Amino acid sequence: MTTDPDGTATDWKSxxxxxxxxxxxxxxxxxxxxxxxxxxxxDDILCEVRRTASGINISTVYRTLELLEELGLVSHAHLGHGAPTYHLADRHDHIHLVCRDCTTVIEADLDVAADFTEKLRATFGFETDLKHFAIFGRCGTCATAGPAEDPEDPVAATGAATAKTGGKGPGEK
Known part of the structure; x- marks a missing residue:
């Protein structure tokens, strides 16, 4: 059993x-x-479940998640290149803001994207489902810490290599 944001109990059994x-x-x-x-x-869910029931396997977790999503009890989102992540569906609908540096996930109310969804509707006649939507970027903490290192950027990579080699760039002696 869990509690909804408005304080009412959700009884999974019922x-x-x-x-x-x-x-x-x-x-x-x-x-x-x-x-x-x-x-x-x-996989995270399996590890947590195995703390109580070591006999549960990953296929049981996947089948259970599939059923629970069909029943509207859980929802998933793709927050990167790996497996989808799951959360309870009885929480408010939201979009996910994913920090590329520290992997923090921020849940933002759908109303922050209202202008964007209205523009999609007006321009393309497209009705959005933002429950599975993730926006990637940098959280406030990481942005304040300084610029992100881009391994594809040769200038940033050289600077990083210089810092790691005591002031000498790649190929310098």
Whole structure:
């Protein structure tokens, strides 16, 4: 069981029963892991579940996540090149702001993208579903810390190499 932002309790068992499913131990463990970890990959969820039930395998986690998403209890987003991350769907709809430097994930209300979605609707007749939307950049902390190092930028790479080699650039003796 979890608590909605408005303070009301969400009872997973009742929710599943109303839809014709039981809250099995595996489903409960996966839901509890998703709730505790917030934005977690299936592997993260498996590690959390195995703290309680070592016999659970990754295919059980994937099947359970698929069912829970079909039932509207969890939602996923792609926050990088790896596996999707899952979070409880009963929380407010939001977009994800992902820091490329420290990997922090910030949940931003959909209203911050209202002008953007309206522009897409007006220009293309396109209705957006931003629940799976992630914007990549740098968080305030990392941006304040200084410029990001770009390994593709030869100037930045040389500067980084100079700093790491005691003032000598690549190929210098």
């Amino acid at each position: 929710d599943l029963r109303q839809r014709g499913y039981r809250l099995t131990p595996q489903r409960q463990l996966v839901l509890e892991a998703v709730d505790a970890l917030e934005h977690a990959t299936p």
